[in-house]
Amino acid sequence: MSEIRPDKSKLYYPKMPATWWLKRPVYVLFMLREFSSVFIAIFLVTFLIQVYQLTRGPEAYADFARRLASPGWIIFHTIALFFALYHSITWFYSSAIVLPVRIGETELPRSWVVVLNLALLTAVSLVVLLLFISLRG
Numbered sequence: 212m213s214e215i216r217p218d219k220s221k222l223y224y225p226k227m228p229a230t231w232w233l234k235r236p237v238y239v240l241f242m243l244r245e246f247s248s249v250f251i252a253i254f255l256v257t258f259l260i261q262v263y264q265l266t267r268g269p270e271a272y273a274d275f276a277r278r279l280a281s282p283g284w285i286i287f288h289t290i291a292l293f294f295a296l297y298h299s300i301t302w303f304y305s306s307a308i309v310l311p312v313r314i315g316e317t318e319l320p321r322s323w324v325v326v327l328n329l330a331l332l333t334a335v336s337l338v339v340l341l342l343f344i345s346l347r348g
Contacts, residue, residue, distance in 0.1 A: 244301050247294035254291045303328040 232238040257279075264275040278284070307324040 240301075244298060247298045250287075250291040250294045251298065254288070254295075299332060300329070303332075 232242045261272075261275060261279070264272045279288075303325050306328070307321040311321070312319040312324050
């Protein structure tokens with residue numbers, strides 16, 4: 212059986228400029244969220260290299276850590292931190308919409324779900340910070 216397809220010359224393909232996302236603030240925030248994945252990916256690759264340097268011995272790790280202490284890497288990690296926080300917060304907002312939390316027959320308000328997620332993120336971050344401070348010395 213042959214499938215009937217429309218003539219490609221009669222299909223409508225709207226022309227969109229490359230800057231279409233700059234027209235509305237919501238689109239800009241969406242693109243920033245998508246762009247954040249680049250910084251997070253670079254951070255994860257750097258982290259994997261750091262773990263690999265641990266397997267090579269203390270001298271290799273110390274040399275790598277010394278390079279990560281440069282101002283460029285500190286600026287990069289600061290930007291990556293802000294992007295990770297932005298990505299997490301927007302994820303909590305979207306997850307409250309997509310996955311409503313029900314207790315019995317009642318549904319928790321979305322704002323509660325977001326606040327509970329942010330409180331949990333803050334608590335876990337504080338625990339990690341306290342562990343870091345106590346292990347450092």
